[in-house]
Amino acid sequence: MTQTVTGCMIIIGNEILSGRTQDVNLAYLAKALNELGVRMVEARVIPDVEETIIATVNECRHKFDYVFTTGGIGPTHDDITADCIARAFDTELEMHPEVVALIRRREAPPEVMESRLRMARIPVGATLIDNPSSGPPGFQMENVFVMAGVPMVMQAMVSTLDAERIKGSLPVRSRSIGAHLSESQVAVRLREIAQEHPDVDLGSYPYYRGNVYGTNLVMRGTDESELEVMLEKVRQMIIGFGVQPNEE
């Protein structure tokens, strides 16, 4: 068995916790990390509170191989992530010359420039994460990757992460199949199949669409041939119930 490389996401933002904004970064990052061989094994949504951010970053960076934060790296008073990361690593913020140059390239009145230059404050020892969407970069401090919260910008930053920077293991592959059967109908046989393949995660997810109910069965593992064997067992189980499997 290969070692799992673990990732944890820290979503920083009152607007997510208040329910005003729907997070979409978790699903995006989970898929992107998987392609790099990193398994997202936990995510936390925390408020824009300095002590909470510092404590969460310090707990998670020791607990997981990689940590990814989103949110709080803009130019306003509620953007405190860089300050918190510096404090978590017991270091200082410095004006990063490369980011200063990038920001100064676009002209602005002095007061506006001063606010924008807040985004050049990078913890000593960090390396930059490019931002191809234009605008200031994120940064990496040891195993912690600090990125923007705006999905378009976050996705642009994620697109620059590669195997040079993130040492992953095997990506997880999946198979899924659905049927117009209740979870209770398939439960006994499903448990047997799961026990025959302990290295594969077999999930059972009921759905309701109007008056139609059914169950989606999802297999996740790193061994494609084992997934195929398992998929065939689940397919035969469904057919055994006299139901047509739904394979999209």
Added chain:
Amino acid sequence: MTQTVTGCMIIIGNEILSGRTQDVNLAYLAKALNELGVRMVEARVIPDVEETIIATVNECRHKFDYVFTTGGIGPTHDDITADCIARAFDTELEMHPEVVALIRRREAPPEVMESRLRMARIPVGATLIDNPSSGPPGFQMENVFVMAGVPMVMQAMVSTLDAERIKGSLPVRSRSIGAHLSESQVAVRLREIAQEHPDVDLGSYPYYRGNVYGTNLVMRGTDESELEVMLEKVRQMIIGFGVQPNEE
């Protein structure tokens, strides 16, 4: 100042962490809890792993006033939340007679009935959370509320929570106003306004829609009259930049 009553959500589910399924329960629950006077101050997404669920529940139930879990209370092998809650509280699961009766009301072959009856296993000492969407209930164990992960079912369970059961404080109210201004343009004045109202959370959220950018400013607090005063200051700031405020 009134005391804040805190809530933490624990989203249990590999399907959320893999990115396959987009969570929508957090935003829904955050708004519902707010109406009950409970502030969602943290959310965690964790995998279907027994030790992780137990450790997370035990940490969070001591740290926050209320904890709400979603997911893992169905009839299949990957539904282990009830077992974990029992272990977290150092108690046993028992067949709850009321739930057994509910489940038996709908006939099924013995094997299917046996799987469905798994959902009648409730920790000793828990009280039920009704499920008006039909189907088995959730349950409450001290300050921990255990609910389904399927959004329709979860929402039905949430609809039964009331002030009898959850002792909240004042709900947070909000005002929002947007403008075609960058965050950097408003940063200095915004910081001043935020400092003048330390009890109100003033968030600044940039947006990009096609080629149009702008910033939404959101004020959150429990005092409606203070929110109105603050909103007027922000409105005047926007007008001062020669821009039309956008108040939807």
